[in-house]
Amino acid sequence: MLQSRSGGARRGTAAAKSAPMSIGAVLNLLRDEFPEVTISKIRFLESEGLVEPQRTPSGYRKFTAADVERLSRVLRMQRDHYLPLRVIKEHLDALDRGEEVALPGPARPSDAIDPFGSREGGPASAAAPQDRDPDGSGGADAPRTARVGRAELLAAVGAEEEQLAEWESYGLIGPAGDGGYDAEAVAVARIVADLGRYGLEPRHLRVVKASAEREAGLVEQVVAPLRRHRNPQTRAHAETTARELATLAVRLHAALVRSALKTRPH
Known part of the structure; x- marks a missing residue:
């Protein structure tokens, strides 16, 4: 019971x-x-x-x-x-x-483990960052807090300085306050680089960034009341809820893209 x-x-x-x-x-x-x-x-x-x-x-x-x-x-x-x-x-x-x-x-909350498998504050691997798959199943062990330098980022994704500067100019990626790049930034850089090999330039990806920001806004609408809740356990789980909602949003986005491609004429 x-x-x-x-x-x-x-x-x-x-x-x-x-x-x-x-x-x-x-x-x-x-x-x-x-x-x-x-x-x-x-x-x-x-x-x-x-x-x-x-x-x-x-x-x-x-x-x-x-x-x-x-x-x-x-x-x-x-x-x-x-x-x-x-x-x-x-x-x-x-x-x-x-x-x-x-x-x-x-x-302790400071040792919190991501519900999808990553321990916050865990060791980083800049040479082989793990991305999440569109359905949220991959990259479960990707680090979230350790940072890499600019040269390490370029080496990890196989990009040139000019490319990184262009990605930053379109707001697709950016360093943290200490000048380093976290695992999420490395993951974004790798995906942007892969898309570039298919001819998609940073200017083409602005619509994707805008969509991501709108989805983040929806997640924040749900999580904000939890962060203000008087129950400390509820407040502590606000970030867990945010990550779960973000994963569902990514799954939905991927499913909608696949569905839209099926309906387009070949």
């Missing part, structure tokens, strides 16, 4: 419900302990294979008490241990097999 933070049973637990529940009912059960959870978050966890609700013939999700307990366990491991979803899924799979798996002690 669902447990409170102190470990006691709570009133109205999912275990007390034998009938399948809608996603809205699940949300109401979870929000007492996890006020930041949303329907989008539940759907995202489903898309990552953390929970597999049944589907009605018309396609509606139906959750069991076991599904709700599994979701609660996932959310607690994120909240209390800052574990990436990949590690959480491995832990749950081991429990399903009847294995006993010990969890690490609660992590």
Whole structure:
């Protein structure tokens, strides 16, 4: 059954419900302990294979008490241990097999782990930065805070100084305040360089940058209330929510581009 933070049973637990529940009912059960959870978050966890609700013939999700307990366990491991979803899924799979798996002690927020697999503040590899695939599945171990110099960036992406200056002039990439480039900047530079080999110049990519900025604005609209929330745990998870929303936005963007290409005349 669902447990409170102190470990006691709570009133109205999912275990007390034998009938399948809608996603809205699940949300109401979870929000007492996890006020930041949303329907989008539940759907995202489903898309990552953390929970597999049944589907009605018309396609509606139906959750069991076991599904709700599994979701609660996932959310607690994120909240209390800052574990990436990949590690959480491995832990749950081991429990399903009847294995006993010990969890690490609660992590400090400064040691937070990206839910897609990267540890903030981890070691960088400028020579082989890992990009995220459009569906958000790749580049899970890409570093996020370490920086590289200008020469290292050029060597990593195989570009010339003139190219980098042009990318910067169009706002596609830029150094941080200390003059270094983070892993995201390296990833952008590599993609821009690859697109250039197909004849796409930085001026052609302004529309992509504008679209990304609008999508970032949508994510910020959702996350801003979480950052101002009076619950410190909710505030601490604002960035996790932002990353999850960003990944979903990237997936949607990629799917829409593929769909648009299919409808164009050949």
